Amino acid sequence: MADLQDEPHTDYAAHSAYTADTVPAGPGSTGAGDPAAPVTGSALERAVALLSEHPVTDGHNTLVWTLRQSPYHDIDTPDSGVDTDIPRLRAGGVGAQFWSLLPHEDGTADQVLSDTLDQIDMALALMRRYPDGLCLALTADDMADARNRGRIASFLGPVPGRTLTGSLGALRAFHALGVRILAPAGAPWARDELTPFGHEVVKEMNRLGMLVDLTGCSPEVACQLAGASKASVIVSHTAAAALKPHPGNVTDEVLLALRAAQGLAMVTFDAAQTGDSLHAVADHVEHVRAVAGPDCVGLGATFGTEPGVPRPAGLTDPSGYPRLVAELLERGWSETDLALLTWGNAQRVLRDAEFTARAAQHRRPA
Structure with missing residues (x-):
């Protein structure tokens, strides 16, 4: 559970836009434009109450990339053209967001670096434009x-490792x-195996307090990275390969490596990786918890896209988070484990990275 100094101020509930009434529980209800999953009202009410104290830390949202195509889009107002905005983040109980800054297309290292810097600039501009909703963390x-x-903590990243070509600058x-x-x-240094330069990258990330995101790495490299890092590592958006084979899903071998490294696997809402139902997503969350442990499972929905990306029914935008939490409550999850899933585990890995950085800075110069 959260540390005492992290207990939410009572103003948080006042700033949150969602209540039990804003997320309908009946089949065919619309919530924020998508059909609700068939959960009981009592479970949904408990989910909403839990998220008011322990909001979701979402590990992956590509809104920054999407907004490059329509830079004047107002995320203070719901719009059917994009699945993410501040009202729907609040309706879903999202309290922290990792904003992906990964380019969607391959290019030269210089092109990828330039594109990444553009996205960082846009993300920072977004924080300045919506100071009442978003806060750089x-x-x-x-x-x-x-x-x-009452703000949504906004972390920048992941950025692509292939921008690092022989230099840590x-x-x-x-x-x-x-x-x-x-x-x-x-990245060339983490493609087939973790090279000597790759080990230096991991050491410098540990010194700086940056999280290593294993998403998209082969199982062999993912296990090498988890073993090389002295701080916890994450997989920002994934699902269980044991339930649904997909290139982006992690094997049980990687989940066991995350368990040993006290890392974090954050389950996506991409239907191609999980299946097309809320029930299927919950199955993946439960499998990750069973293999990696309750301290190593989180959520990384991969919202931030335009219409067309397949989503499980009831989880088509961030407002659906209470429905997933309600489903897990009905499956017998304790509120303690749910608080770890939504908030506690992500906060732990961030604190672990900071602790590792303080220790490493005494031993390793820049």
Whole structure:
């Protein structure tokens, strides 16, 4: 559970836009435009109450990329053209968001770097444009403070590891700009195996307090990265390969490596990876918990897209989070384990990265 200093201020509930009435429980209800899952009213009410204290930390949202195509879109107002906006984040009980800054297309290292810097600039502009809704977060304390002030804590990253080509300068520049997560997948130093330079990248990320995101890495490289890092690692958006084979889903071998490293696997709402029902998503969450442990499971829905991405019914935008929590309550999850799933586990890995960084800075110069 959260530390005492992280207990939410009573103003958080006042700032949240959702209540039990705004997320209907009956079949065919619309909520924020998508059909609700068949859950009981009492479970949904308990879910809403739990999320008011322990909101969701979502590990992956691509809204920054989407807004590059329509930079004047107003995320203070719901719009059917994009699945993410501040009202729906609040309706779903999202208290912290990792904003993905990964490019959607391959290119040269210079092109990828330029594109990533553009996205960082856009993300920072988004924080300035919506100061009452979004708040840049650099630490776990920032995450708790934003929640207590009724803001959505916004972490920058992941950024692509393939921007690092033989030098750690870009990594340190990313950190100075506020980035706290990097994804090695696709980088030459983490493609077939973790190279000596790759080990140096991981050590420097540990020194800086940045999270290593294993999403998209082969099982072999993912296990190598988890073993090389002295801080907890994450998989920002994935599902269980044992339930549904998919290139983006993690094997039980990787989940066991995450358990050993006290890492975090964040389950996606991409129907291609999970299946097309809320029940299927809950199955993946339960499998990850069973293999990796209750301290190593989180949520990374992969919202932030335009219409057309297949989503499980009832989970088509961030307002659906209470329905998933209600489903897990009906399956017998304790509120303690649910608080870890939504908030506690993500906060723990951030604190662990910060603790590791403080220790490493005494031993390793920049």
